Amino acid sequence: MAKILVIHGPNLNLLGRRERSIYGSDTLEEINHLLSEVARRHPVELEFFQSNHEGAIIDKIQAAMDTAQGILINPGGFTHYSIAIRDALSAVALPTVEVHLSNIHAREDFRGHTVIAPVCIGQVGGFGKQSYVLGLLGLLRHLEQKG
Incomplete structure (x- = not known):
């Protein structure tokens, strides 16, 4: 059985309460339940992790090298500048899909730039919580084909 690490970046713990016009009314727990x-x-098997701290996310990614077959990540604000x-x-070289609730390319100019996408097998955004579902299904399909 494959194991996928689902990483939620900074401020995603506030989903359902923050900027509902952009991120919707679903909470992080509801998104995890849907997944x-x-x-x-x-x-x-899914493992869920949320952190507002860059180093904690990096530690979790590194730990996944020996335990997971793929990563589904919403890097939140780290999308735009976290080279780390x-x-x-x-470094871990696991198939990774970047997801976003909003369409980052239709928002402020700085949000359209992602340093994460170039090391991912794909990116899904703009579909609210369904972005996570589409990302997960795409990652599972990739793992099936990889064999």
């Missing part, structure tokens, strides 16, 4: 429901239909998270993802 768990999707995972039940596939041979996959990018380097950690590159």
